[in-house]
Amino acid sequence: MTAGVTEPTWRPLARRLADRLTADGDLRTPQWRAALLAVPRHEFVPRYYLQDTSTRPARWIAHEPHDPADVARWLELVYSPTTLITEIVDDSERGVQVPVCSSTKPDLMIRMLEALQLSTGMRALEIGTGTGYNAGLMAHRLGDRNVYSVDIDPALVTAARHRLSGLGYRPTLAAGDGADGLADHAPFDRIIATCALRAIPPAWIDQLRPGGLVLAHLEGPLGAGNLVALRRGEQPVVQGKFLPWWGCFMRRRTTTGPTSGSHRPTPTTQQATTRPSTLDPAELDGGFRFLAQLHLPAETFRSIRLADDHTPVTYLLAPDGSWAEVTRHADACGHYTAREAGPTPLWTAVESAWTEWNHLGTPPWHDFGITATPNEHRIWHSDPAGPSWRLPIPTRRPAW
Ligand SMILES: C[S@@+](CC[C@H](N)C(=O)[O-])C[C@H]1O[C@@H](n2cnc3c(N)ncnc32)[C@H](O)[C@@H]1O
Known part of the structure; x- marks a missing residue:
């Protein structure tokens, strides 16, 4: 066992976490409670x-708990609704660590698993194996042969496979770009992306x-x-609504390095026009941003600067x-004061998105839904037949 952690130590902590997630409304079904109690999260986050x-x-500082005080602190974190960062790479271009x-916070993970409405016999594909913890929860619930998980980083897949098999779980893990799915094992009843x-x-x-x-x-x-x-x-169409509760993940990568940032274009040197605007740019920091981005080109950068x-x-x-540029x-x-330049x-x-958003009654993002085909994504308000906008998707590959 990792750092000599014994069952009498971690099991009560897992139970406490399960009780907390139940009280908070994240954990709702006995099947996921059983998985949470059975799969020791600390084994996946050494x-x-x-x-x-x-x-x-x-700087990001690695912690590998050894002495009793460190182990106690680590177990408190592991058996709490906390995301734990487990891998860092250097982004030499930007001179930062990324x-x-x-290991995603268990409250979010369990909420997502509950929202997936998995039932016995279903086959599930996870994108983003990471530590393997979530694959372990799914393997406990569905059985090894119904669980598939893929990660872009082969080293993560190897480590996850090792941890899972040490606990008696053998789901199918694969290294590759999850955007391709796992054609050899399709079809799936559920796909969950982390x-x-x-x-x-x-x-x-x-x-x-x-x-x-x-x-x-x-x-x-x-x-x-x-x-x-x-x-x-x-037909090959998926459709549904954004969820009312918040959850967010690291961006998909296309290599084992940091997420490839889009290349920043060169600003035009054309003469800018200057005019007054009644729209406070701080509105772009809030709920309006969701609709605003549907009116902008796919790879628009936004920053606040001097x-x-x-x-x-x-x-x-x-x-x-x-x-x-807007003051x-x-x-x-x-x-x-708004200054604009270029085509x-x-x-x-x-501004025209702002008029539209107000006309719709300033809806939050979960009033929106999406209909996606292999060729086009349409975002709609309230109803697939209601007002809709094409989701701007980058044209350069890989677009997803
Ligand atoms: C938040 S972590 C996943 C957490 C994981 N489910 C767990 O239980 O530990 C995100 C993972 O997505 C993986 N990832 C990023 N881009 C990917 C891609 N294109 N295909 C598959 N996995 C990808 C990362 O390598 C990382 O392991």
């Missing part, structure tokens, strides 16, 4: 990282059985999004070099 923010840039794997994506990959739609469910975190160009549960029909005169501005930059503080008349008037697009 080492974790905590951020030291006293340095610039902040977390690339974690990394965030820009869109539902066509392979998942193909590999999902009619009536099957996919649960994933979809994130738009401005980073706004949430978990969405989509059901497949007879303008040439050292006043803070919200800055948008699109792949075609178009940019917009964060209103003048005496309640106006913000795509970005702030104008945000």
Whole structure:
């Protein structure tokens, strides 16, 4: 057992966690309670990282508990609703360390497993094996032969396989890009993604059985999004609504390195137009951002920075070099100053999204749903037949 942790030590902690998740409404069914009590999370997190923010840039410090005080602190964290970072890579381009794997907080994991409505005999595919803990929970619930999990990082897959088999679980684990699914083992009744994506990959739609469910975190160009549960029909179409509770994941990677950031385009040098705007750019920090991003090009960057005169501005930059800059503080008349340049008037697009959002009654994201085919994703408000917008998906590959 890891760090000599015995059953009488961890089992009461697992029970306490299960009781807490039940009280909080995350854990609802006896089957998932049984899985949570049976699978020792500490075996999957022998080492974790905590951020030291006293340095610039902040550093991630590895903790491998050995002495009794460290072990006690680690077990408290492991058997609590806490995400534990388990892998860090250096992003040499940006000169920072980036977390690339974690053991997801158990309250979120269990809520997602409950939302998947898994039942005995179903076959489930997980994207993002990570530590293997979630695959262990699913293997306990569904049996080894019904659980498949894939991770982009072969070293993580090997380590997860080793931990799982040490506990007597042997689900099928594979290394590869989860966006491709696992064609050799399809069809699946359920697909659960534990990394965030820009869109539902066509392979998942193909590999999902009619009536099957996919649960994933979809994130738009401005980073706004949430978990969405989509059901497949007879045709290769999945449809459903964003969930009312919040859950977010690390972005999908296409290599074992850090998430490949989009290349920042060069801003156009065309003359900017300057005009007053009544829209407070701080609105883009809240619930409006979800709809706003549907009106912007797929790879629009957003940041808050200091303008040439050292006043803070919200800055948008699109792949075609178009940019917009809007002051964060209103003048005496309640106006913000917007500057726009390039072929795509970005702030104008945000303003028209604002009018639309207000017209719809300022809906939160869970009033929206999505219909996805292998070729197109449409986001709709309230009802698939209601107002809808095409989800901007990057055109360069890989798009998801
Ligand atoms: C939050 S962790 C997963 C947690 C995991 N389910 C667990 O129980 O420990 C996200 C994982 O997604 C994986 N990942 C990122 N991009 C991926 C991709 N394209 N295909 C498959 N896995 C990917 C990462 O390597 C990382 O292990």
